[in-house]
Amino acid sequence: MGTAPSVERITPRSEDYSRWYTDVILHARLADYSPVKGCMVIRPNGYALWENMQRILDGMFKETGHVNAYFPLFIPESFMKKEAEHVEGFAPECAVVTHGGGEKLEEPLYVRPTSETIIWSMYKKWIMSYRDLPILINQWCNVVRWEKRTRLFLRTTEFLWQEGHTAHATAEEAEAEARQMLEIYRKFVEDYLAIPVITGLKTESEKFAGAIRTYSIEAMMQDKKALQAGTSHYLGENFARAFDVKFQDKDGQVKYVHATSWGVSTRLIGALVMTHGDDNGLILPPRIAPLQLVIVPIWKETNRDVVLPFSVQVYQQLKGRFTVRLDDREQYKPGYKFAEWEIQGVPLRIEIGPRDVNNQQVTLVRRDTREKIPCPVDQAVEKVEQLLEVVQKDLFLRALEMRRNNTFRIDDYTEFKEIMEKRGGFVEAHWCGSEECEARVKEETKATIRNIPFDRQPEKGRCIVCGQPSEGRVVFARAY
Amino acid sequence: MGTAPSVERITPRSEDYSRWYTDVILHARLADYSPVKGCMVIRPNGYALWENMQRILDGMFKETGHVNAYFPLFIPESFMKKEAEHVEGFAPECAVVTHGGGEKLEEPLYVRPTSETIIWSMYKKWIMSYRDLPILINQWCNVVRWEKRTRLFLRTTEFLWQEGHTAHATAEEAEAEARQMLEIYRKFVEDYLAIPVITGLKTESEKFAGAIRTYSIEAMMQDKKALQAGTSHYLGENFARAFDVKFQDKDGQVKYVHATSWGVSTRLIGALVMTHGDDNGLILPPRIAPLQLVIVPIWKETNRDVVLPFSVQVYQQLKGRFTVRLDDREQYKPGYKFAEWEIQGVPLRIEIGPRDVNNQQVTLVRRDTREKIPCPVDQAVEKVEQLLEVVQKDLFLRALEMRRNNTFRIDDYTEFKEIMEKRGGFVEAHWCGSEECEARVKEETKATIRNIPFDRQPEKGRCIVCGQPSEGRVVFARAY
Numbered sequence: 001m002g003t004a005p006s007v008e009r010i011t012p013r014s015e016d017y018s019r020w021y022t023d024v025i026l027h028a029r030l031a032d033y034s035p036v037k038g039c040m041v042i043r044p045n046g047y048a049l050w051e052n053m054q055r056i057l058d059g060m061f062k063e064t065g066h067v068n069a070y071f072p073l074f075i076p077e078s079f080m081k082k083e084a085e086h087v088e089g090f091a092p093e094c095a096v097v098t099h100g101g102g103e104k105l106e107e108p109l110y111v112r113p114t115s116e117t118i119i120w121s122m123y124k125k126w127i128m129s130y131r132d133l134p135i136l137i138n139q140w141c142n143v144v145r146w147e148k149r150t151r152l153f154l155r156t157t158e159f160l161w162q163e164g165h166t167a168h169a170t171a172e173e174a175e176a177e178a179r180q181m182l183e184i185y186r187k188f189v190e191d192y193l194a195i196p197v198i199t200g201l202k203t204e205s206e207k208f209a210g211a212i213r214t215y216s217i218e219a220m221m222q223d224k225k226a227l228q229a230g231t232s233h234y235l236g237e238n239f240a241r242a243f244d245v246k247f248q249d250k251d252g253q254v255k256y257v258h259a260t261s262w263g264v265s266t267r268l269i270g271a272l273v274m275t276h277g278d279d280n281g282l283i284l285p286p287r288i289a290p291l292q293l294v295i296v297p298i299w300k301e302t303n304r305d306v307v308l309p310f311s312v313q314v315y316q317q318l319k320g321r322f323t324v325r326l327d328d329r330e331q332y333k334p335g336y337k338f339a340e341w342e343i344q345g346v347p348l349r350i351e352i353g354p355r356d357v358n359n360q361q362v363t364l365v366r367r368d369t370r371e372k373i374p375c376p377v378d379q380a381v382e383k384v385e386q387l388l389e390v391v392q393k394d395l396f397l398r399a400l401e402m403r404r405n406n407t408f409r410i411d412d413y414t415e416f417k418e419i420m421e422k423r424g425g426f427v428e429a430h431w432c433g434s435e436e437c438e439a440r441v442k443e444e445t446k447a448t449i450r451n452i453p454f455d456r457q458p459e460k461g462r463c464i465v466c467g468q469p470s471e472g473r474v475v476f477a478r479a480y
Numbered sequence: 481m482g483t484a485p486s487v488e489r490i491t492p493r494s495e496d497y498s499r500w501y502t503d504v505i506l507h508a509r510l511a512d513y514s515p516v517k518g519c520m521v522i523r524p525n526g527y528a529l530w531e532n533m534q535r536i537l538d539g540m541f542k543e544t545g546h547v548n549a550y551f552p553l554f555i556p557e558s559f560m561k562k563e564a565e566h567v568e569g570f571a572p573e574c575a576v577v578t579h580g581g582g583e584k585l586e587e588p589l590y591v592r593p594t595s596e597t598i599i600w601s602m603y604k605k606w607i608m609s610y611r612d613l614p615i616l617i618n619q620w621c622n623v624v625r626w627e628k629r630t631r632l633f634l635r636t637t638e639f640l641w642q643e644g645h646t647a648h649a650t651a652e653e654a655e656a657e658a659r660q661m662l663e664i665y666r667k668f669v670e671d672y673l674a675i676p677v678i679t680g681l682k683t684e685s686e687k688f689a690g691a692i693r694t695y696s697i698e699a700m701m702q703d704k705k706a707l708q709a710g711t712s713h714y715l716g717e718n719f720a721r722a723f724d725v726k727f728q729d730k731d732g733q734v735k736y737v738h739a740t741s742w743g744v745s746t747r748l749i750g751a752l753v754m755t756h757g758d759d760n761g762l763i764l765p766p767r768i769a770p771l772q773l774v775i776v777p778i779w780k781e782t783n784r785d786v787v788l789p790f791s792v793q794v795y796q797q798l799k800g801r802f803t804v805r806l807d808d809r810e811q812y813k814p815g816y817k818f819a820e821w822e823i824q825g826v827p828l829r830i831e832i833g834p835r836d837v838n839n840q841q842v843t844l845v846r847r848d849t850r851e852k853i854p855c856p857v858d859q860a861v862e863k864v865e866q867l868l869e870v871v872q873k874d875l876f877l878r879a880l881e882m883r884r885n886n887t888f889r890i891d892d893y894t895e896f897k898e899i900m901e902k903r904g905g906f907v908e909a910h911w912c913g914s915e916e917c918e919a920r921v922k923e924e925t926k927a928t929i930r931n932i933p934f935d936r937q938p939e940k941g942r943c944i945v946c947g948q949p950s951e952g953r954v955v956f957a958r959a960y
Contacts, residue, residue, distance in 0.1 A: 035559070035601050036589065039552035044617065047548045068527045072519035073591075073622055073638050074575075079515070092582050095554075097591065099576040100637075101626030111517065111553075111577065117512075121515050131811075137524065142553055142622065146581030157580075331611075377697050 007013040010343070012245075012279045017223045025152050026274055028344050029284045038157030043264065045344060046153075049269055050160065050292035054140060056192055057162065057264070060184050066136045071118050073141075074109035076234035077118040080347050083242040086116065089209020093146045095157075109213065111144040116210060116235070116261055119165045120243040127167060127257055130249050134177075152455045153270030154227075154480050157272075161265035167257045169249060171236070176259035181262040182215040193268065194285040194396040195219045195275045196403055197229060197425075198475055200451030205435050208261075212236035213215035214259040218450040218475065220403040221274040224424035226450045229271050233263035270480075275399050276368075282345025283368050285395050286388040291385060293348035294320045294341045298334045303354040310357045310377075314350065315319045317380060322388070326441040334446045342367060347391050348384065366391060368398075409473070416476070430470035432463035440465055441476065490823070492759045497703045504753055505632050508762045509825045511675045511835050518630045518637030522746065524720040525824060526633075528770035529749055530640065533621060536672055536768075537642065540664050546616045548645065551598050553621075554589035557658070560595040566596065569689020573626045575637075580610075591624040594692060596715070596741055598663035599645045600723040607647060610729050615647040633750030634707075641745035647737045647808055649729060654738035655693075658714040661742040662695045669953035673748065674765040674876040675699045675755045676883055678883060678906075678955055680931030685915050688741075698930040698955065700883040701754040703902035706930045706957035709751050710845070712742035721825035728767075750960075754881050756848075762825025763848050765875050773798070773864060776808045778814045781832040790837045793831065797860060805809065821867040822847060827871050846871060848878075859891055883897070889953070893944050894955070900925040906957045908936075910950035912943035921956065930955045 011019040025031050036091040042050065042201045074097060096112040098104060112118065119137070126132060140162045150156050164181060168174040178243030184197055189195050197217035207214035211233035219229050237256040245257045248349055276283040286292050295318075308328065315326040329335050330470070334351070341349055349365040362380055364373040368391055375383040399440070405424035411418045416427055416466055431437060431449065441464075442448050456472045463470050488534060490507055491499040491592075505511050510526030522530065538548070559713050561567045572653055575591040576670050578584060592598065599617070606612060620642045631635050643663060648917070662679055677697035687694035691713035699709050717736040725737045737945040756763040775798075777791040788808065795806040807817050814831070821829055829845040836842055844853040848871055855863040886905035890896045896907055911917060911929065922928050936952045942952050 032602065032605065034552050034598070035558060036552045036554045036598070039554060039765070041552065041602055042550040044547035044549050047550055050550075051548060067524035067631065070522040070530075070640060072514050072516045072521065074516045074519060074623065076516060094580075095577045095589070096579040097575045098578045099588075102572050108579075109575070118514070118516070122512065122521055144553065148581070160550060184731065224663050259730055433492075 010281060013222065014437050019312065020277075020279070020297050021270075021274060022152060024277050024281055024343075030154050030269060030273070030282075033152075034067070036157075038147050039369065040156050040170070042160070046269055047289065049272070049284075050266055051343060052290060053188075053268060053404035054162075055187055057184075058140075060162070060188060061138050061162075064180065064184065065347055066166075069137045069139060070141065071139060072124065073112055074114040074119045075112050075115075077108045077110060079121060080110050082117060083210050083477055085238075086242075087208035088112065090145075095144045095146060113143055113145045114143075114261070114263075115139065115141075115163055116144075116165065116239050116259075117243070118469065120239040120245060123167050123257070124243050124245045124452050127245055127247050130246055133167055133169045133247060133257065134173065136164075137166065138162055138164040138175075141311055146329075151270075153273070159266050163261060163263040166260045167240075167245070167253075168260070169247065169258070171234075171258050174236075174260050177217060178232045178262065179258070182203075182230070182232040185217050185232065185262075185264060189217060189219070189229055189268070189271075190396065192285065192287045193272055193275075194287075194399065195229065195271055195393060196396060196400040198451060199451050200453040200456075200475070202451055203435075203438060203449045203474075204232070205438055206448060208233045210235060210238050212238070218425065218477075219271055219275065220399075220406065221271070221480070222277075222427060223274070224406045224426075224477075226426065226475075226479040227267075227271050227274070228479065229268060230262070230264040230383050233260060235259035235261060239270055262465045276395055277345070280339075281343030283395070284345035284347055286347045286392050286459075289345065289347050290323065291325055291344075291346050292388060293318070293324050293350060293434070294337075294346050295324065295326045295350045295352065296337045296341070297326075298351060299327060300351040305312070306357050307352060307354055312350045314352065314362055314377060314380060318384060320379060322384060324325050338479070348387060350380075368395060411461065415439075416464055417445050420447045420476075420478060425448070426475050428473040429464040429476055430459075430472070431471055431474045432466055432467075432468035434463075436464070437465035439465055445476075446478050447476045448479055449480060450477050460473050483781075490759060490761060495873075500757075500759070501750075501754060502632060504757050504761055504823075506726055510749060510753070511632050513632075516637075520625050520632055520636050522640070523783075525770070526749055529752070529764075529768065530746055532768050532770060533668075533672075533748060534642075534903070537664075537668055538620075539617050540579060540668060541642075541644070544616075544660065544664065546618045546646075549617045549619060550621065551595050551602065551619060553592055555592050555595075555598045557588045557590060559601060560590050561574075562597060563690050563718055565718075566690035569624075570594065570780075574626045575626060576653060586822050592621075593623055593625045594741070594743075595619065595623075595643055596719050596739075598644065598718040601726060603737070604646050604723050604725045605726050607725055610649050611729055613649045613727060613737065614653065616644075616657075617646065618642055618644040631750075632960075633746055633753070639746050641743050643741060643743040645721075646740045647725070648740070649727065649735075649738070651738050654716075654740050658693070658695060658712045658740040658742065661740070662697065662710070662712040665697050665712065665742075665744055667710055669699070669702050669751075670723055670876065672765065672767045673752055673755075674767075674872060674879065675709065676749055676880040676934050678877060678931060680933040680936075681953070682711070683915075683918060683929045683954075685918055686928060688713045690715060690718050693720070696931050698957075699751055699755065700759075700879075700886065700906060700957070701751070701960070702882065703754070704886045704906075704957075706906065706955075706959040707747075707751050707754070708930070709748060710742075710744040710957065713740060715739035715741060756824070756875055757895070760819075761823030763875070764827055766827045766872050769825065769827050770803065771824075771826050772802045772868060773804050773830060774817075774826050775804065775830045775832065776814055776817045776821070777808060778831060778833040785835050787832060787834055791832045794832065794842055794857060794860060798864060801861060802864060819927070822911065828867060830860075848875060891941065891944065896921075896944055897925050900927045900956075900958060904958065906930070906955050908945040908953040910939075910941035910952070911954045911955055912946055912948035912950055914943075914948075916925035917945035919945055927956045928959055930957050930959060
């Protein structure tokens with residue numbers, strides 16, 4: 001559908017990583033630039049990935065008791081201003097509607113950059129008693145944050161995401177919810193996208209505008225930069241106080257409600273591209289790939305009637321069990337088809353030529369390693385099933401190894417700066433906890449503290465900047 | 481979740497149909513008013529309905545070769561102006577973004593009221609040859625149309641919908657697509673929502689701004705007014721010419737591309753409410769209901785240990801086969817629970833009291849007729865399955881009968897006016913085809929031509945207004 005895929009050269013990663021990224025997205029037809037500044041079009045190949053992500057995540061949300069709802073796109077200016085830190089963080093990057101129905105509006109409407117304010121104005125109507133709690137609502141929608149420098153999937157003015165907004169009777173319960181949702185993100189990103197992540201707590205200066213604590217999952221891309229792939233916030237009573245949302249508790253006392261919010265976005269598609277792709281294009285993990293395998297028959301005029309029926313038979317065997325396509329297009333040669341499906345990252349290819357028919361076999365080709373594996377046709381189902389699992393696992397392990405090979409424990413600031421400048425990667429270093437040291441590192445190296453890992457070992461040390469005592473290491477990196 | 485449902489009185493339909501409608505929506509918690517003028521919040525009960533609609537329709541779209549994509553929310557003003565009729569129809573009801581990122585924009589951005597213009601600007605990039613056709617893209621998204629007088633689900637400033645936008649090499653193929661999609665809408669609305677519809681062609685004055693022909697499905701609500709439940713448009717070359725989208729055909733000639741677009745929206749939820757609901761609340765057809773049946777155990781302190789385990793056993797039998805909930809909440813009495821699930825329209829209720837346990841039976845209660853049906857517990861699965869089918873069918877037949885009883889073949893304009901004024905309903909009448917007669921009827925009776933039915937019989941007659949010859953009847957009604 002649409003223009004035949006370009007088989008023009010993809011810029012190699014070694015030449016220009018950033019151009020490689022854009023080339024892969026355009027050539028794999030995940031997205032395209034739009035005529036609206038900073039906004040992209042998510043093309044069917046990209047949207048199919050998002051649909052798979054939505055389906056899996058939505059199932060995980062529902063299993064943990066969440067329901068979906070939909071709140072307005074527009075937020076009155078006065079609402080944005082009710083939570084001081086929140087408006088300071090978001091107002092400067094908002095799109096503002098000033099006219100509607102041909103008239104100037106009395107109050108400007110902000111296009112939602114996130115929905116805490118509009119949602120908490122509704123929770124005020126819905127929450128009166130402890131019986132009304134918890135509220136566990138999620139929303140799938142578009143949001144807008146004005147961006148000066150944009151990048152396909154990673155940073156665009158409009159993007160798609162989900163935002164969970166929950167209300168709880170106690171701080172403990174809200175805290176547990178925030179942690180639970182981060183764990184769901186970790187599980188999804190590691191088990192389905194095959195991207196290893198570090199879970200942890202954001203520092204004060206990197207937390208969400210309006211949160212008490214922000215948790216994040218952080219991944220390493222192939223250029224050794226970090227990408228924040230999801231966040232979950234414990235918001236305390238901040239929004240409840242801003243919108244005056246109180247409830248009568250079991251003990252008869254009137255209390256403020258505790259909040260969380262959490263979200264992941266189409267940015268995850270960018271993470272997928274940058275974690276697994278190679279110089280031939282996209283590489284998709286089988287558990288998230290819209291198409292898991294493609295069958296490419298290889299025929300000539302003389303043996304078409306032998307190869308094609310055999311291929312159809314193999315296709316019939318596999319469909320229903322896997323998402324599979326038989327590429328029997330007449331107008332393209334096998335070599336062209338191979339390149340096309342490689343660009344699009346289909347995990348497995350099955351080649352069937354006349355010799356395969358004679359031997360009653362098929363040839364499986366892994367997208368990730370390009371390894372060719374012959375297989376008797378009557379064992380194709382088992383072999384495909386097994387290979388898809390192996391590919392899924394290998395992609396994760398390869399990414400994990402890449403991260404391990406590029407993670408350093410450093411105690412000397414000169415060395416730290418050298419790594420950030422010349423080599424890149426994650427640096428585990430001691431930090432005293434002060435915003436000043438954090439800011440200095442950022443200014444001098446462009447590296448930020450990605451998070452304070454949950455699983456870090458207690459370790460006495462000295463801040464890499466100021467030498468003050470520290471209780472453990474945090475993860476520094478340059479980030480997207 | 482959220483505040484316990486209000487069991488306040490729902491205004492009876494006979495007293496005030498419009499208030500009844502709003503009461504049902506608020507009490508069943510399908511939606512709530514938001515603080516943003518003209519915008520509503522779709523609450524979890526309403527959104528669960530929309531999710532079911534999306535899932536079923538999306539499956540039907542994909543079966544017919546369509547794929548999903550996502551285009552920007554914002555449309556540059558200059559794009560809106562490229563198709564003359566389109567801008568005239570939509571610009572006056574648009575929300576306009578004039579500021580972004582703290583600065584005044586060089587060109588105002590319209591929040592999409594529909595996406596033809598932005599999508600065709602992309603199709604220009606993607607279509608060069610006949611090989612690139614057809615493009616069969618659908619988008620699930622929010623749109624904004626500024627409304628002065630709003631109504632929950634039926635007419636709100638922002639609403640959710642799907643919009644299909646297809647591109648074809650020939651007029652015939654595009655026409656067939658537009659008709660195919662209308663047929664999908666008919667099938668979905670009749671088979672799943674149990675709402676009978678009339679399929680047909682819109683008149684020139686009622687067609688979509690920018691279309692050559694608009695097709696619609698029209699339903700009768702319980703107050704005998706019509707509701708347009710879905711539309712499909714053959715757009716000809718209008719948008720291809722506006723955005724200069726041409727392709728090289730097989731014959732080597734360069735031609736304009738032919739277009740269709742088609743959509744249904746959250747308005748369908750309003751149609752559901754108004755077609756099937758009664759004075760006790762919502763009535764949901766089993767094939768679209770998020771919850772198909774609820775089990776309400778009836779116990780006292782003395783027999784709780786008998787009734788509850790039996791109820792759990794029945795629940796275990798049914799779950800997996802149906803969407804079912806066991807309502808074992810301790811804090812509410814059975815009568816309260818009955819009323820709550822009736823308001824929310826759950827198609828079947830299973831009551832289990834101590835006597836039922838003794839007799840090894842359950843009592844099924846239909847939401848639509850309130851009929852009580854005892855059933856041996858070991859036949860519960862079959863009985864529930866059968867009853868859900870019967871309810872689905874009966875709801876459709878009841879609505880069809882209602883429409884038949886309120887559809888009149890009228891040849892006299894005085895009589896026509898009397899019906900519109902005093903009785904309401906659909907009037908099948910002859911019409912000469914002139915916009916003047918159509919406009920006069922609208923002005924004098926508030927009735928419009930809903931459509932020219934596909935299945936109308938050829939019949940010589942005279943226009944009900946001017947007496948000029950007519951070839952067949954059209955459907956007049958007052959409409960939402």
